[in-house]
Amino acid sequence: xxxxxxxxxxxxxxxxxxxxxxxxxxxxxxxxxxxxxxxxxxxxxxxxxxxxxxxxxxxxxxxxxxxxxxxxxxxxxxxxxxxxxxxxxxxxxxxxxxxxxxxxxxxxxxxxxxxxxxxxxxxxxxxxxxxxxxxxxxxxxxxxxxxxxxxxxxxxxxxxxxxxxxxxxxxx
Numbered sequence: 001x002x003x004x005x006x007x008x009x010x011x012x013x014x015x016x017x018x019x020x021x022x023x024x025x026x027x028x029x030x031x032x033x034x035x036x037x038x039x040x041x042x043x044x045x046x047x048x049x050x051x052x053x054x055x056x057x058x059x060x061x062x063x064x065x066x067x068x069x070x071x072x073x074x075x076x077x078x079x080x081x082x083x084x085x086x087x088x089x090x091x092x093x094x095x096x097x098x099x100x101x102x103x104x105x106x107x108x109x110x111x112x113x114x115x116x117x118x119x120x121x122x123x124x125x126x127x128x129x130x131x132x133x134x135x136x137x138x139x140x141x142x143x144x145x146x147x148x149x150x151x152x153x154x155x156x157x158x159x160x161x162x163x164x165x166x167x168x169x170x171x172x
Contacts, residue, residue, distance in 0.1 A: 041134030077164035
């Protein structure tokens with residue numbers, strides 16, 4: 001089961017934020033990854049990254065020992081962890097954050113709204129799924145050049161991100 005939500009918040013201590021994220025992952029027995037929502041082009045971007053990460057672990061061709069970090073690699077379209085963190089990692093200050101929840105034990109279903117509410121309260125985030133809606137500026141931030149953008153109609157811009165996610169398997 002993969003679930004994606006958008007949030008807004010003000011992160012003052014990144015280390016504390018990720019420590020809380022790890023504790024919540026353990027408490028609820030799920031994987032939780034936080035990604036800079038300003039580099040996300042819709043939910044499909046992160047669903048694809050998560051599915052690629054699941055497949056990489058299932059086929060034992062993962063690049064990291066952490067499932068959450070594997071999601072980050074695919075979401076960034078990068079092969080190196082350092083570059084992935086620089087590109088889509090959470091920064092200090094007022095931020096838009098995409099939260100990716102993965103429960104590998106459950107194919108269907110969803111995380112309860114109560115659990116999501118508790119997680120958001122602890123992380124001091126406010127849900128706002130609108131932050132997940134990407135545009136041409138998002139694609140440029142992601143590293144997609146203008147000449148690539150003009151090769152496809154706007155309705156297919158999301159496919160450019162999905163292609164970059166899939167390319168991580170090739171460049172690994």
